[in-house]
Amino acid sequence: MATNIAEIPIRKICCIGAGYVGGPTCSVLALKCPDIQVTVVDRNELRINQWNSEKLPIYEPGLEEIVKQCRGKNLFFSTDMAPALKEADLIFISVNTPTKTFGLGKGRAADLKFVESCARLIAEVCDRSKIVVEKSTVPVRSAASIVNVLKANTKPGVSYQVLSNPEFLAEGTAVNDLTNPDRVLIGGEESEEGKKAIRALSWVYRHWVSADKIIEMNTWSSELSKLAANAFLAQRISSINAISAVCEATGADVSEVAKAIGLDSRLGPKFLQASVGWGGSCFQKDILNLVYISESLNLTSVAAYWQQVIDMNEYQKSRFGERIVQSMFNTITDKHIAILGFAFKKNTGDTRESPAIHVAKHLLEEGAFLHIFDPKVEKAQILLDLAQWDEESSISIHTDPYEAAKGTHALVVCTEWDQFTTYDYQRMYDSMLKPAFVFDGRKILDHSALAKIGFHVETIGKRHGQGFQDHNWAGTNGI
Numbered sequence: 001m002a003t004n005i006a007e008i009p010i011r012k013i014c015c016i017g018a019g020y021v022g023g024p025t026c027s028v029l030a031l032k033c034p035d036i037q038v039t040v041v042d043r044n045e046l047r048i049n050q051w052n053s054e055k056l057p058i059y060e061p062g063l064e065e066i067v068k069q070c071r072g073k074n075l076f077f078s079t080d081m082a083p084a085l086k087e088a089d090l091i092f093i094s095v096n097t098p099t100k101t102f103g104l105g106k107g108r109a110a111d112l113k114f115v116e117s118c119a120r121l122i123a124e125v126c127d128r129s130k131i132v133v134e135k136s137t138v139p140v141r142s143a144a145s146i147v148n149v150l151k152a153n154t155k156p157g158v159s160y161q162v163l164s165n166p167e168f169l170a171e172g173t174a175v176n177d178l179t180n181p182d183r184v185l186i187g188g189e190e191s192e193e194g195k196k197a198i199r200a201l202s203w204v205y206r207h208w209v210s211a212d213k214i215i216e217m218n219t220w221s222s223e224l225s226k227l228a229a230n231a232f233l234a235q236r237i238s239s240i241n242a243i244s245a246v247c248e249a250t251g252a253d254v255s256e257v258a259k260a261i262g263l264d265s266r267l268g269p270k271f272l273q274a275s276v277g278w279g280g281s282c283f284q285k286d287i288l289n290l291v292y293i294s295e296s297l298n299l300t301s302v303a304a305y306w307q308q309v310i311d312m313n314e315y316q317k318s319r320f321g322e323r324i325v326q327s328m329f330n331t332i333t334d335k336h337i338a339i340l341g342f343a344f345k346k347n348t349g350d351t352r353e354s355p356a357i358h359v360a361k362h363l364l365e366e367g368a369f370l371h372i373f374d375p376k377v378e379k380a381q382i383l384l385d386l387a388q389w390d391e392e393s394s395i396s397i398h399t400d401p402y403e404a405a406k407g408t409h410a411l412v413v414c415t416e417w418d419q420f421t422t423y424d425y426q427r428m429y430d431s432m433l434k435p436a437f438v439f440d441g442r443k444i445l446d447h448s449a450l451a452k453i454g455f456h457v458e459t460i461g462k463r464h465g466q467g468f469q470d471h472n473w474a475g476t477n478g479i
């Protein structure tokens with residue numbers, strides 16, 4: 001265990017926001033720091049009750065075991081925010097920062113109303129000085145707004161140090177990402193007090209993270225690094241997806257191209273998996289935020305550059321939907337289609353910005369009846385995401401993949417769940433209408449095995465069953 005050489009002892013931590021970040025982050029923190037009491041608070045009573053129950057509100061591999069081990073010892077979940085904030089030496093703000101849906105910056109700027117209300121509550125209830133840590137993803141210079149709100153409302157004799165400590169966990173691998181982070185960023189003021197606060201938070205992480213991975217920097221760099229990291233990650237996927245369209249038009253295979261690119265040690269192999277499109281609660285919101293910041297700073301070329309990463313993703317999702325319709329003889333009206341996977345990626349039940357929603361809506365608009373199966377997404381969530389359509393007449397949610405496939409014309413893979421590769425596709429084929437189609441939006445299935453069974457197979461970034469000779473460039477580029 002790390003010795004606290006920091007001048008500010010941290011014995012109690014409170015985290016506001018018991019969501020996908022607050023819950024797993026604090027669970028790992030409690031596990032790794034038995035000398036610290038961690039309380040996660042949220043105003044959502046249902047969520048807190050779920051954290052205190054047998055069935056946690058989110059699915060993350062390995063999380064349940066940690067919660068069970070620490071809950072009631074040094075990990076607590078509560079809706080009683082004031083006492084937990086008052087007692088804490090350090091407070092994480094880990095609330096949602098969604099894209100604004102109205103007013104100035106609508107559709108692009110991050111809405112900081114939840115972060116601001118946390119700052120107001122902290123100033124209102126706390127009667128001794130504390131460290132406040134911005135864990136939510138926020139626009140650059142948000143810490144200055146938090147400082148302003150705290151200063152304007154603080155009780156006499158109380159002062160705050162505000163740090164930026166963005167979270168880089170990915171859903172589905174959160175426990176591993178938190179246990180073995182690539183880096184921990186801590187941004188703070190360059191004053192003596194600021195440095196003390198940075199040392200105190202650093203001490204907390206030093207319980208399990210080596211010193212070389214804890215990077216201190218100025219607050220604005222730390223805030224911007226989070227937005228930039230997500231923009232770069234999404235850009236890589238948009239880039240390979242753009243190449244996938246060229247592959248489909250030419251006969252190249254995007255998997256082979258990705259392998260060739262990834263073997264360049266300057267580029268590396270990760271995040272080059274072409275897909276139906278990227279989803280999740282962060283990429284789109286954070287890039288939109290970066291676009292908005294750039295526009296506000298009159299950096300229009302910068303804004304346009306990053307906007308293209310999003311536009312390419314929209315194109316990819318639409319392209320996949322259109323390809324399904326075109327392949328099925330240009331009409332899917334009244335056809336039955338099974339959607340395998342509704343989460344935005346494997347190993348999570350989260351559907352926020354899932355490409356499956358986009359594809360499902362496209363198919364429903366074309367008049368198809370959908371049979372949806374996902375191993376972890378709750379039925380109520382799927383119906384909420386497709387609320388414009390009626391369960392009886394357009395959608396049926398299944399708990400068994402074979403039942404979902406039965407009597408359908410096509411299988412559409414939208415999430416890369418490992419278990420999808422192990423199914424008995426002959427059994428599915430036998431129960432389907434013919435010709436039976438498979439559209440693999442994640443490139444996870446064995447396409448030649450499926451073709452042997454009799455399926456017509458379509459996938460991202462590859463044309464099936466077409467030879468070397470059948471594309472003629474003449475007329476398209478003048479050769």
Ligand SMILES: NC(=O)c1ccc[n+]([C@@H]2O[C@H](COP(=O)([O-])OP(=O)(O)OC[C@H]3O[C@@H](n4cnc5c(N)ncnc54)[C@H](O)[C@@H]3O)[C@@H](O)[C@H]2O)c1
Nearest residue numbers: 017018019020021042043044094095096097114136137167
């Ligand atoms: N989801 C991820 O994988 C991920 C990863 C890294 C960073 N982030 C960032 O972390 C932040 C949180 O994301 P999330 O996915 O955990 O969100 P979430 O929606 O799952 O959870 C946020 C929680 O905050 C609570 N909340 C909001 N305002 C509150 C208030 N004033 N008082 C008390 N509780 C309040 C909500 O009830 C909700 O339970 C966002 O800024 C996000 O961009 C998310």
Ligand SMILES: O=c1ccn([C@@H]2O[C@H](COP(=O)(O)OP(=O)(O)O[C@H]3O[C@H](CO)[C@@H](O)[C@H](O)[C@H]3O)[C@@H](O)[C@H]2O)c(=O)[nH]1
Nearest residue numbers: 167168169170171237271272273275278279280282344345
């Ligand atoms: O090669 C790839 C890799 C990912 N994806 C898709 O991209 C999306 C995002 O995946 P991933 O980044 O693994 O999950 P997130 O939970 O959204 O995590 C991202 O967003 C978080 C929130 O800010 C950050 O903390 C993480 O570092 C960042 O990876 C998903 O739809 C994936 O299926 C692909 O299509 N191809």
